[in-house]
Amino acid sequence: MKTCALKCSLLLFLLMVCFRLEASPWTSPPDTLTGTGVSKTTVATNATGVSVAAWVDSDGRISTSIRPAGVNGSWGSASQVSTSGKTVTGPVVAINDNGDAIVIWENSTDVTIEASFRPVGTGVWSSATVISSASSKVDTQKVAMNNSLAVGVWRHENGGGDKKIETNTFNISTQSWGTEEFLSDAGAGSPDVTVGSDSTTAVIWRVQRTKLEIEANIREPGESWSSASIMQLSAESQDAANPAIGINALGSPVAIWSYQFDGTNYVIQGACWTGSSWSTPVNLSGTLASVSKVRLAVNGNGDAAAVWSATTASQPLHLIYAAFLKSLSGNSWTAETVVSRSTIETEKPEVGVDALGNAIVIWNEIVANGTNEIIQSRFYLHSGSTWAPSEIVAVSASGQKGGEPALGVGSGGSATAVWEVGSGGAKFEEAAYFAVAYPPINVTAKRNSDRFFGQKDLYNKLRGNNHPSNSPVTYTVYRADGTTQVETVGASKGLKFEEHNRRKGIFETYQVVTNNSNGGQSFPYSYTVTK
Amino acid sequence: MKKWLFLLFLAAAPLCASNEVRVQGKVGFFYPASKEFQDVYGGGLIYGPEISWRFMPCLDLFADAMYFQKGGKSLGLKKHTRIKMLPASLGIKLAVPLPSLEVYFGAALKYFSLKIHNSSPYVSRSISKDGFGWGITSGVSVLLPKNFFFDIFLEYMSKKFNFHCNKQVISNDSIQVGGGIIGGSIGYRF
Numbered sequence: 001m002k003t004c005a006l007k008c009s010l011l012l013f014l015l016m017v018c019f020r021l022e023a024s025p026w027t028s029p030p031d032t033l034t035g036t037g038v039s040k041t042t043v044a045t046n047a048t049g050v051s052v053a054a055w056v057d058s059d060g061r062i063s064t065s066i067r068p069a070g071v072n073g074s075w076g077s078a079s080q081v082s083t084s085g086k087t088v089t090g091p092v093v094a095i096n097d098n099g100d101a102i103v104i105w106e107n108s109t110d111v112t113i114e115a116s117f118r119p120v121g122t123g124v125w126s127s128a129t130v131i132s133s134a135s136s137k138v139d140t141q142k143v144a145m146n147n148s149l150a151v152g153v154w155r156h157e158n159g160g161g162d163k164k165i166e167t168n169t170f171n172i173s174t175q176s177w178g179t180e181e182f183l184s185d186a187g188a189g190s191p192d193v194t195v196g197s198d199s200t201t202a203v204i205w206r207v208q209r210t211k212l213e214i215e216a217n218i219r220e221p222g223e224s225w226s227s228a229s230i231m232q233l234s235a236e237s238q239d240a241a242n243p244a245i246g247i248n249a250l251g252s253p254v255a256i257w258s259y260q261f262d263g264t265n266y267v268i269q270g271a272c273w274t275g276s277s278w279s280t281p282v283n284l285s286g287t288l289a290s291v292s293k294v295r296l297a298v299n300g301n302g303d304a305a306a307v308w309s310a311t312t313a314s315q316p317l318h319l320i321y322a323a324f325l326k327s328l329s330g331n332s333w334t335a336e337t338v339v340s341r342s343t344i345e346t347e348k349p350e351v352g353v354d355a356l357g358n359a360i361v362i363w364n365e366i367v368a369n370g371t372n373e374i375i376q377s378r379f380y381l382h383s384g385s386t387w388a389p390s391e392i393v394a395v396s397a398s399g400q401k402g403g404e405p406a407l408g409v410g411s412g413g414s415a416t417a418v419w420e421v422g423s424g425g426a427k428f429e430e431a432a433y434f435a436v437a438y439p440p441i442n443v444t445a446k447r448n449s450d451r452f453f454g455q456k457d458l459y460n461k462l463r464g465n466n467h468p469s470n471s472p473v474t475y476t477v478y479r480a481d482g483t484t485q486v487e488t489v490g491a492s493k494g495l496k497f498e499e500h501n502r503r504k505g506i507f508e509t510y511q512v513v514t515n516n517s518n519g520g521q522s523f524p525y526s527y528t529v530t531k
Numbered sequence: 532m533k534k535w536l537f538l539l540f541l542a543a544a545p546l547c548a549s550n551e552v553r554v555q556g557k558v559g560f561f562y563p564a565s566k567e568f569q570d571v572y573g574g575g576l577i578y579g580p581e582i583s584w585r586f587m588p589c590l591d592l593f594a595d596a597m598y599f600q601k602g603g604k605s606l607g608l609k610k611h612t613r614i615k616m617l618p619a620s621l622g623i624k625l626a627v628p629l630p631s632l633e634v635y636f637g638a639a640l641k642y643f644s645l646k647i648h649n650s651s652p653y654v655s656r657s658i659s660k661d662g663f664g665w666g667i668t669s670g671v672s673v674l675l676p677k678n679f680f681f682d683i684f685l686e687y688m689s690k691k692f693n694f695h696c697n698k699q700v701i702s703n704d705s706i707q708v709g710g711g712i713i714g715g716s717i718g719y720r721f
Binding site for chain 1: 567568570571572603605606607608610612614647649651652653654655658692693694699700701702703706
């Protein structure tokens, strides 16, 4: 009996895995991004779907690779951008919508932050440039860029033990870095940076005052940093941590952090820049027993997606939670939702949001004893405020030890996920690409009749416009079960589907998948015919 | 009423007994009785020959065949459809002679032959129907010199067909293909 139950469970599990793999919008099988012995891979994706990845190679140098857009793109050969003989770590990358890319990293040998820039015109990475001041330690570097500039921030520690947030700005037109400068007082850490399309730059950090507080500084376009514009975001009474910041196209940042509100338990808080001040923080979460990672993504409209990994008093497992802020809704976030499975330990969420407010979340799911860790993902549909599809979608293959996921989501909606596979010196990096395809808009699903003399053909008619962010080639229409294909119709004039000889009084449901010119397929979207 | 008609017939019989044969060409406007027919095809020209034989005083045995053909569009997707109808009649007319005129009333058994072609794969593409119906007519014949005559008539014909087909469509159990005709004819009396 037990054997039978075990077999049934195994079969059910395999069926579930197979279904998820079939339904996955991620490219499969994953690309092998690197050789073995690598670590610390990061990735960024721009509006057109071009991605850049950087990692610490097996020989200890920073390597980068570019992947063109589309499902058929493949990673280019790796370019080593750091100087040999140096101990380096923590590469972070950014790519703008033009395709210029930048990577900064920590040089532990020289105790500096270094950078390399790759203009899209030449496609050649520059030699490593030191962008930080002399220090005894630098770490937690971050970088952000737009089409005009790139900004790096990091924690800088001097010989006296003062830890400050330092920054430097790269001018893309002159391809030169400015002069590094300190943004914070001593006792700071955990910086994050964002650059708006108008070049408004905002940096957030945590600093030790009476308690650990969240502070931020905003630099207007064309202006210099000013210590006078530093503002406190979190309350003074308790410790705050894990700050993250993003910005919309109008230069208004959104910030989130974790706040130990009663000295023991935490909440996730968020605040929005109102043009002259930060709004009063609001709680995005319920009471949390612990918070391990907080991530934020903001698009040009100001739609924001916040994710965090946390435990609660009743849930000892780390689960992934999310909350969303819709543009024009002030600082009013949606209620938190649990993104991951409630029975499995998870870690390291990453989030990205496209120009439409659709969000992608990935995280590491530790399935069994840490030997079978899967990178999972979910897709949040802005228009319906729903997860679509409702189930979790696996990014990596089951049965292997995946970990350390990183995610790049471009404003165009395409995304790249990278993660490490294996353990010890055998670790290598895999990558999967999500080529965005949006559903048609203004869709109507109607029952119509074509009446001849003596006969009437009842038919279902689906009509819709192509999504303006899409280049759909075809639409595939399935029955409600999502597997029985009815027809694939051209998309040159939008969604135009008809099914004839329907029965009176029976109104079918269809699932429609967009097949995009970039090779991407949308999730199936359901439409039920009405009178 | 029947009695009065019969008496009228007997009184008029000696006046119109001529044993003549008439041949005429008829043209009229067919106005379908069915709204569905109207919506899909509308009315149209109907025409054909008629031959009659005055076999008894004031009684004509007549036979005619009218032809109606009309294209139309389906109500919805506006697919082309065409109908062809040939109602053939065998009937009797009662003629009431007046100076230079004849007023007549008639009834006929009609045989309808109907063909429809629909340009849609989702309904029956070709439909052929045949069957008996009936018709009544009334008119005025104006007797012209040299045995010619001119006729103005009203007619109503009726026939219902059912349109069951193999495809999964909503079909009418019984639909009227007849309707009214107003028309005229010109003919020759032998």
